[in-house]
Amino acid sequence: MRIDVLSLFPEMFTHVFGSSILKHAQQSGLVTYQVVDFRDYANNKHRKVDDYPYGGGAGMVLRAQPFFDAVDDLVKEGQKRPRVVMLCPQGERYSQKKAEEFSKEEHLILLCGHYEGYDERVREYLVTDEVSIGDYVLTGGELGAMVIADSVTRLLPGVLGNEESAVTDSFSTGLLEHPHYTRPAEYRGMRVPDILLSGHHKNIEEWRSRESLKRTWERRPDLLERKNLSEKEQKWIDE
Numbered sequence: 001m002r003i004d005v006l007s008l009f010p011e012m013f014t015h016v017f018g019s020s021i022l023k024h025a026q027q028s029g030l031v032t033y034q035v036v037d038f039r040d041y042a043n044n045k046h047r048k049v050d051d052y053p054y055g056g057g058a059g060m061v062l063r064a065q066p067f068f069d070a071v072d073d074l075v076k077e078g079q080k081r082p083r084v085v086m087l088c089p090q091g092e093r094y095s096q097k098k099a100e101e102f103s104k105e106e107h108l109i110l111l112c113g114h115y116e117g118y119d120e121r122v123r124e125y126l127v128t129d130e131v132s133i134g135d136y137v138l139t140g141g142e143l144g145a146m147v148i149a150d151s152v153t154r155l156l157p158g159v160l161g162n163e164e165s166a167v168t169d170s171f172s173t174g175l176l177e178h179p180h181y182t183r184p185a186e187y188r189g190m191r192v193p194d195i196l197l198s199g200h201h202k203n204i205e206e207w208r209s210r211e212s213l214k215r216t217w218e219r220r221p222d223l224l225e226r227k228n229l230s231e232k233e234q235k236w237i238d239e
């Protein structure tokens with residue numbers, strides 16, 4: 001998969017794309033990241049990427065031209081039109097479902113605005129998806145682009161060592177994860193639940209399912225609204 005980012009602050013991505021799993025995924029050839037400074041595409045003497053708003057008013061507006069030219073340059077002739085994702089607070093709220101959808105694409109282009117709005121023609125004619133990473137306002141789209149790149153990369157086949165961990169983690173199953181423990185069995189008087197030490201795999205599985213469901217019910221009941229619970233699961237919640 002190929003993930004291109006258009007940003008005025010490409011240095012912000014150095015550590016995120018150059019560390020840990022994202023670095024390893026890139027070294028293994030499973031993904032390539034390219035961060036492009038779209039100021040390089042500004043077709044004016046001072047490389048200005050913004051301008052005054054038509055109709056007047058405070059603030060500046062990001063010009064359409066650098067975005068259109070940069071995307072033209074990133075899309076090779078004959079290539080299928082990639083998804084072009086704009087990071088902005090008024091976009092669709094990002095979710096695991098959207099990450100799964102994006103992970104099936106061959107090529108994503110992520111647009112990061114800063115300080116000001118985008119010329120509406122970028123939204124209307126260039127962008128295929130508008131994404132917000134939450135109901136708060138950031139200084140720019142970069143952190144959102146990192147969130148998308150990270151959550152999508154870990155879903156690519158071969159990126160996570162243990163294939164299971166992407167399948168059973170929170171949200172993929174529609175539930176929050178059950179509690180985890182590791183050695184020692186007792187620490188400062190705090191004991192690991194006996195059942196996990198019992199070696200009884202079937203009971204352990206059942207305990208995990210119940211804890212996962214209980215935790216979801218307590219913390220994120222909204223996640224259960226669309227889920228059909230079995231009689232047994234409903235009883236666990238009612239207890």
Ligand code: ADE
Nearest residue numbers: 087088132133138140144
């Ligand atoms: N740019 C500014 N705020 C944002 C948000 N919440 N999500 C995505 N991009 C943004």
